[in-house]
Amino acid sequence: MARDDKRELLLQATLELVATHGFHGAPCAAIAEQAGVAAGTIYRYFESKDVLIVELYAELEGRITTALMSGYKANQPIRDRFLHLAIGILKYFITHSLEFKYIEQFHNSPYGTAHRRDNLLGNTESSDAVRKCDIYKQLFTEGLELQVIKNLPMPLLFDLAFGPIVSVARNHILGFIRLDDALIEQIAEACWDSLKR
Structure with a gap:
């Protein structure tokens, strides 16, 4: 999977989780799981959850x-x-x-x-x-x-x-x-x- 593809998966997972459960209901681990990537992958694309948001x-x-x-x-x-x-x-x-x-x-x-x-x-x-x-x-x-x-x-x-x-x-x-x-x-x-x- 290309690097940009994972970034897009993380953005889409964040969109879905936050829209459904709010910011507090979308911890990084849940975002990674929803995106189908390892938990640490988020930090390869975004400095923090705040930056991702x-x-x-x-x-x-x-x-x-x-x-x-x-x-x-x-x-x-x-x-x-x-x-x-x-x-x-x-x-x-x-x-x-x-x-x-x-x-x-x-x-x-x-x-x-x-x-x-x-x-x-x-x-x-x-x-x-x-x-x-x-x-x-x-x-x-x-x-x-x-x-x-x-x-x-x-x-x-x-x-x-x-x-x-x-x-x-x-x-x-x-x-x-x-x-x-x-x-x-x-x-x-x-x-x-x-x-x-």
């Missing part, structure tokens, strides 16, 4: 960014770009439920708190995750300058725009609601309505 998050954010940028046109009106991003992220979350669960746990952990603060306030080096955040920040900054969205602090704009999307994705994954394309578009429009002036 953060690297997996960055990889997932990169995947989301790639999906969202497909068909994204920077010259479209603010509303159209926002709807593209909102619809795209909701569709991505409901079709990649393990990734959604992992990201949600990450955001609600000490790892995620520091990461989100740095991204929202611009206190971090450039990475795929930051570029994803920058897409929204650029859109919101432009919307504020053009006075087409409410004049609110950036974290509140993120909350109004994406808080409902996270909640709806969670409810879909849990089976409380069933989303189709028409409902997803209505949800994105409702999020836009919460932002626009």
